[in-house]
Amino acid sequence: MKLVNEMEHSEIVDTIRERVIESVSQNMYLYGVSPSIGRLYGTLFFNGKPMTLDDMKEELKMSKTSMSTSVRTLMELNMVERVWRKGIRKDLYEAQGDWYQIFTDFFSNQWRKVTAMNTKAVQQSLNELTQLMRNPELSETERELIQADMDKYRYxxxxxxxLNHLFDFLESDELFQIVKKKMDQGKSEPPADLGS
Amino acid sequence: MKLVNEMEHSEIVDTIRERVIESVSQNMYLYGVSPSIGRLYGTLFFNGKPMTLDDMKEELKMSKTSMSTSVRTLMELNMVERVWRKGIRKDLYEAQGDWYQIFTDFFSNQWRKVTAMNTKAVQQSLNELTQLMRNPELSETERELIQADMDKYRYxxxxxxxLNHLFDFLESDELFQIVKKKMDQGKSEPPADLGS
DNA sequence: TCGTTTATACAGTTCAAACTGTACAAACAG
DNA sequence: CTGTTTGTACAGTTTGAACTGTATAAACGA
Incomplete structure (x- = not known):
């Protein structure tokens, strides 16, 4: 009596799939999203076909409002796209399946925003200190203190x-290829042509 | 009557510094830490000299318990180090000042942990599906469904x-140099030797 | 040994994020 | 235009993270 026969094959596949989705979603907090949103992405990714808000609500047993807001978050992160199918009135959403692209976009969107804002603030501070240094009344110790801060700001x-140049590199596809090449070099086999 | 004279110079420098700390801390959520912890890091970074828990508590007007737990978090992220000074009984903490190192360590510590755990889970699932595929009772459509999942797992x-190879590359210092070189290439001036 | 100082474990409180249900607005079908 | 369907704004609730004060453990000095 084999256990495997007591369960539908699709059920087994689903169970296995859910473990993977759980694993992926639990760790998607590195992209700054909550586990629920991660689970939604995983569901969309493995579903293959686009889903409506009602499909998601059904699949995850959550409110439609949550699905609506979550899917918006995923779209802002370029992890999900809205697609159109003729004859269907409801909005359809599909997972962006290129994880390398997602990784790259994440840095472009989130990190670049940060570096831009911070650079601006620090540059402003640097200018103000430069201005202050023109004051002839400053003692030598004061000058040294200000200089120390200015050095940090420049750093x-x-x-x-x-960082921004690193992101340029990442987006250029050049880095992708270099790392790919390094992966092959890591293998012990010579680069024999084994077909695509 | 110049306003600048009504305020101590050190006060002005402090105000400017606090703006920068605020800016740095607000955006340190990309490393997954709260604003308070980010502010603590910024304070340590600009203070230059190592600080005790009581110094921090005084500076940030927060509880000593918070300082204790926050500084531990920062140490786990390799952003802060405990240092020793003879004659001082209290624990002293100093900011890790090499931001390139922090960036690199972040991927080594956080991302690698994630990739390792996920790879293990997905590999396990892949093995189970491989096992399942040996079942001769499977219909053709079932096989295709399972195959689709297996392809995703391999992907x-x-x-x-x-990703792991990218992190190797990042840690090897080679990537650091390449990006540095690209920064210089980006400048319009020829690479004339302008001294250190 | 005892008294003192310093760091942390723990329990309680506060506050913000996640989620839900309802109510509304926009788009469409007739 | 009216009735219907779909997505989202909003208010209320729940849950968990951040922070505090107190109590305790560990290290040290006498």
Whole structure:
């Protein structure tokens, strides 16, 4: 009496799939999203076909409002796209399946926003200190104190500048290829042509 | 009557500094830490000298317990180090000042943990489906369904593998140098030797 | 040994994020 | 135009994270 026969095959596949979805979603907090939103992305990713808000609500047993807001969040992160199918009035959503693209977009959207804002604030502060340094009444110890801060501000600006160039590199597809090449080099086999 | 004279110079410097700390801390949520913890890091970074829990408590007007737990969080992220000074009984903490290192460590610590756990879960699922595919009773449509999931699992494993190689690259210092070089190329001036 | 100082464990409180149900607005069918 | 369907704004509730004060453990000095 094999247990496997007592359960529908599709049920087994579903159980396995849910474990993966859970795993993916639990760790999607690195993208700054809640586990529920992660689970929604996983569901969309494995469903293959686009889903309506009602499909999601049904699948995850959650409110339609939650589905609406969650899917918006995912769209802002470029992880989900709205698609159109003729004859269907409801909005349809589909998972963006290219995880390399998602990774890249994340840095472009979130990190660049941060570096831009911070650079601006630090640059502003640097200007103000430069202005202050023109004051001839400053004692030598005061000058040194201000200089220490200015050095730090310059360091921060350099750092954010470096980050932005890293993101350029990441987006350029060049980095993708270099890492791919390094993966192949890591293998012990010579790069024999084994067909696509 | 110049306003600048009505305020101590050090006060002005402090005000400017606080703006920068606020800016840095507000955006440190990308590392998954709360604004308060970010502010603590910023305070330590600009203070230069190591601080005790009581110093921090005084500076940020928060409870000593918060300082204790926050500083632990920062240490786990390799953003703060405990240091020793002879003659001082209290624990001293100092900001890790190398932001490139912090960036790199973040991926090593957080992202690698995630990729390792997920890869394991997905590999397990892949094995189970492989096992299931041996069942001769499966219909053709069932096989196709399972195959679709298996393809996705393989894709995920490839992706995490690629990420890990990217992190290797990042840690190797090689990527750091390449991006540095690209920054210089971006400048319009030829690479004339302008001294250190 | 005892008294003192410092860091943290723990329980309680506060506050913000996540989620739900309802009520409304926009789009469409007739 | 009226009735229907779909998505979202909003208010209320629940849950968990952040923070505090107190109590305790660990380290040290005498």
């Amino acid at each position: 921060i600006i350099d750092y954010y500048n470096w | 995920i494993i490839d992706y995490y593998n690629w």
